[in-house]
Amino acid sequence: MSIHDALFDRARGVLAGGVSSPVRAFKSVGGTPRYVSRGRGATMFGEGGEAWTDFCLAWGPLILGHAHPEVIEAVQRAVADGLAFGTPTRAEIELGERILSGYPGRDRCRLMCTGSEAVMTALRLARAHTGRERILKFSGCYHGCADAMLVKGGSGLVSFGIGDSAGVPAGAAADTVVVPLDDEEALANAFAQHGHTLAAAIVEPVPANNGLLVQRPEWLRRLRELCSAHGALLIFDEVITGFRFHYGGYERVVDVMPDLVTLGKIVGGGLPVSAVVGPAAILDRLSPAGSVYQAGTMGGNPVALAAGNATLDVLSRGDVYRHLAMLGEAFDAMPKGKVQWVRHGPIVWPWLGDGAPPRTDAGLDPAVKPRYNELFHRWLNSGVYFPPSAFEVGFLCGSHTVGDLEKLVG
Numbered sequence: 001m002s003i004h005d006a007l008f009d010r011a012r013g014v015l016a017g018g019v020s021s022p023v024r025a026f027k028s029v030g031g032t033p034r035y036v037s038r039g040r041g042a043t044m045f046g047e048g049g050e051a052w053t054d055f056c057l058a059w060g061p062l063i064l065g066h067a068h069p070e071v072i073e074a075v076q077r078a079v080a081d082g083l084a085f086g087t088p089t090r091a092e093i094e095l096g097e098r099i100l101s102g103y104p105g106r107d108r109c110r111l112m113c114t115g116s117e118a119v120m121t122a123l124r125l126a127r128a129h130t131g132r133e134r135i136l137k138f139s140g141c142y143h144g145c146a147d148a149m150l151v152k153g154g155s156g157l158v159s160f161g162i163g164d165s166a167g168v169p170a171g172a173a174a175d176t177v178v179v180p181l182d183d184e185e186a187l188a189n190a191f192a193q194h195g196h197t198l199a200a201a202i203v204e205p206v207p208a209n210n211g212l213l214v215q216r217p218e219w220l221r222r223l224r225e226l227c228s229a230h231g232a233l234l235i236f237d238e239v240i241t242g243f244r245f246h247y248g249g250y251e252r253v254v255d256v257m258p259d260l261v262t263l264g265k266i267v268g269g270g271l272p273v274s275a276v277v278g279p280a281a282i283l284d285r286l287s288p289a290g291s292v293y294q295a296g297t298m299g300g301n302p303v304a305l306a307a308g309n310a311t312l313d314v315l316s317r318g319d320v321y322r323h324l325a326m327l328g329e330a331f332d333a334m335p336k337g338k339v340q341w342v343r344h345g346p347i348v349w350p351w352l353g354d355g356a357p358p359r360t361d362a363g364l365d366p367a368v369k370p371r372y373n374e375l376f377h378r379w380l381n382s383g384v385y386f387p388p389s390a391f392e393v394g395f396l397c398g399s400h401t402v403g404d405l406e407k408l409v410g
């Protein structure tokens with residue numbers, strides 16, 4: 001029995017399902033999850049003495065790689081001063097300023113701990129601001145585990161939500177309208193039918209939780225127009241994309257301005273920080289300035305903010321983005337064998353289906369799963385760690401080298 005088998009056996013005796021978040025259990029790829037003890041740069045070290053070049057990178061926060069010296073030093077300094085105060089601190093002003101400097105034209109942010117919490121707050125704000133209750137989301141986009149977002153919808157052009165999870169009250173899911181991605185006609189129909197009742201449309205501007213379903217900029221522009229025409233807010237869920245393509249939001253890449261933005265992952269640099277960003281006219285509805293309630297014992301925790309501040313400080317210098325652009329070009333030029341790789345900025349995904357990579361979740365053929373599982377275990381046994389699911393994406397980071405990419409696609 002390997003050390004990983006022994007630990008997972010022990011974990012199943014105390015932790016629900018043996019893990020603290022479901023995909024980590026390797027249910028989709030089979031086998032035993034690997035227990036990790038340490039990370040440095042692009043490498044993650046296992047309890048069994050293994051070393052993997054890591055493309056999962058904690059599911060996205062580690063754009064600088066593991067244990068970046070400036071981030072670790074900032075966190076150590078913060079830790080030495082105390083872990084939490086439950087008062088305002090200078091660090092939250094600094095992180096707020098750093099975040100807003102990446103989102104020109106926005107006046108406010110509220111700091112929280114998880115992406116799910118940021119999405120839940122953005123939806124509440126949108127509902128309060130518009131006085132409407134319905135939310136439009138897109139099939140295949142993931143927005144965390146708040147009740148109203150655990151819905152992907154059934155077949156048909158537009159469908160009302162049915163919860164994907166047990167325990168979601170029918171009422172919570174019923175106000176979620178679900179529409180397919182990449183389909184202007186379905187979008188127009190949904191707005192014609194429900195536009196006057198929609199508080200907001202929420203979208204991952206680069207859907208990256210069900211494969212990498214890169215959307216056409218024209219489609220995002222059409223979504224913006226329809227939201228404006230019907231008085232619904234547009235929310236970009238940038239928990240994955242925020243500060244990943246450049247210092248700021250995906251809005252600059254596609255030239256589409258959302259009304260609200262949700263952030264997570266990179267803004268915490270590996271510790272739990274998330275944010276909602278927007279204009280004062282909306283964000284000042286949050287308590288205590290306004291009547292929309294949101295609060296958190298750990299919101300703006302100084303140790304977590306130290307990691308976020310240090311990460312954004314490094315990113316603001318620009319060389320990490322230049323390195324990622326260089327890696328992207330090198331990646332494109334590499335021979336890839338049978339795998340069709342989709343790359344958008346520093347996000348990569350192996351598509352093992354037969355046709356062109358899909359742009360909607362309906363195009364995700366489950367038949368690719370056994371092919372992916374074989375590839376995944378081959379990687380795992382040869383020193384490459386990619387996310388344990390056929391429909392999760394990998395990330396490039398500032399510590400990867402061209403040689404690391406060759407290991408991935410070679």
Ligand SMILES: Cc1ncc(COP(=O)(O)O)c(C=O)c1O
Pocket residue numbers: 059113114115116117119142143144145204209237238239240264265
């Ligand atoms: C786009 C998007 N939104 C929201 C979330 C939820 O964030 P968290 O896991 O921090 O709650 C995720 C998590 O992966 C995400 O990818």
